[in-house]
Amino acid sequence: MQRLKFPDGLTAEQFLTDYWQQKPLLFRQALPDFRCHLEPDELAGLACEDDVESRLVLEKHGSTPWEARHGPFDDETFSKLPESHWTLLVQDVDKHLPEVARLTEYFRFLPDWRFDDVMVSYAADQGSVGPHIDDYDVFLFQAKGRRRWKIHYQRVTEDDYIPGLDLRILPEFKAEEEWLLEPGDMLYLPPNVAHWGVAEGECLSCSIGFQAPAFREMATAWCEELVQKRIATGRIRDKPLKPQSASAEIKPQALEQIRELLDELLAQDSDHQRRWFGRFITESKLNLQVEEQDQPLDPDIFHNRFREVAVIHRNPCTRLAFSRGDQGNDSLFANGKEYPLPSDEGDFLPVITHYQALHYGYLEAWLEQPDYLQLVCDLYNDGHFEFPDD
Structure with missing residues (x-):
């Protein structure tokens, strides 16, 4: 596993205790074994593809002080860009370029399920996306050229941004630190530390971002799960009623019944919550x-071909995670x-979720067992793993 070069002898454990989600940290020469050979033209080429998410941010050159344009772009767009004050940002470059995906190996001391993507930005001289905040953790790696970063710690609310823009730009920014x-x-x-990065000459930067699902997003998804899979159809039935003198009154007994019903409907065991998450x-x-295999294989044929x-x-677009169950079953999760x-305290799940390439010799003993063979075969048929000659 590749390792970050933490400053001043700091360990990963100390970083997580003292800095993670608390305060910024500057790393000088953080990845001594990594070199990014990505060229601006190659990044622009990605931004021209239909299935790649990309943006151009221009300062002082658009219809507003800050303007965002969304891809896919074409060659003519890039040929007409000014000499300075613009930035191209491309999301999920790690899913498209193996050399950029290598960056993620340095951050495996963090949970894989928190990782989002590697966004790569190319900036012309003085290029920037403006002063702003992010709702997630990010490592800003300088791949080529130089960029000056400024931050301040003042609290920022949604009312603080410049109105009328499709970017969340802060109108005022007083730097408290800069590098x-x-x-x-x-x-x-x-998260939520206001920052502003400005290119000094042309530069290429990689943003290794870690997702933080919003409370409302999780609550919505959890409620949808319950409605679709766990809450039976039906309606409430009254407990024995007595005549009411005020027919419009909602009696305490009725409210208590509703509360009990809702508590019963929403109460789910922890194993269900584990699997849903x-x-x-x-x-x-x-x-x-990811796309399923056009011609799925049965386990025996898959086994022979793997051998x-x-x-x-x-597959570069596959997201894997696993969790241990307490009811006789573990779970591997792939793209939802x-x-x-069957529960097993061994290394099978850690191994197949950790490595980008799985070698038959290492998995051979496991593949002799039907449950493990079926799982790996299913992952292949669903498009999460591929043979080199597919």
Whole structure:
């Protein structure tokens, strides 16, 4: 596993205790073994593809002081850009370019389910996306060129942004700290710290982002789960009634009955919540769906082919996680789908969820057992793993 070079002898455990979601931290030459060979033209090419999410942010060159344009773009768009004050941002570059995906290996001390994507930005001189805050944790790695980052710690609300823009730009920004990042440097920023990065000359930056699902988003998804899968059809039935002198009054007894019914409907065991959360947190974006195999294999044929080919590779768009159950079943989750497996305290689930390439020799003993073979075969048929010659 690749490791970050923490400053001043800091350990990953100390970072998580003292900095994670609390305060910024500057890393000088954070990834000594990593070199980003991505060129601006290659990034622009990605931004021209239909299934890639991209934006152009222009300062002082649009119809408003800050203007965002959304891709896909074309060559003519890039040929007409000014010499300065613009930025191209491309999401999920790790799903499209293996060399950028390598960046994620440095952050495996954090839970995989929290990881979102690697966004890569190319900025012309003085390019920026303006002073703003993010709702998630981010590591800002300087791949090429130089960028100056400024931050302040003042509280920011939704009313503080410039109105009428499709970007959340702060109208006032008084820097309390600032750093100039050189190639190889990195800045960690916790959620809700206002920051402003400005390119000094051309530069390329990688933002390794970690998702933080919103409370309302989770609550909505959980309620939908209950309505669709756990709450039976039917209607309330009254307990024995007595005549009311005021017919419009909602009696305390009726309210107590409703409360008991709702408590019963909403009460679910922890194992159901465990399985729901695994599906919820591994759901993939609409433009990053995986496709099932055109010709699915049965376990025996899959086993023979795996033995022959010797390796399978994870689909770059696959999100994997697992959790241990307390009712005789563990669960592996892939892009919102659950794959149950009899409980086993061994290393099978950690292994197949950790590595991008799985070698037959390492899994051979497990594949002799029907449950494990069926699971890996199902993952292959559903498009989450691929043979090199597929």
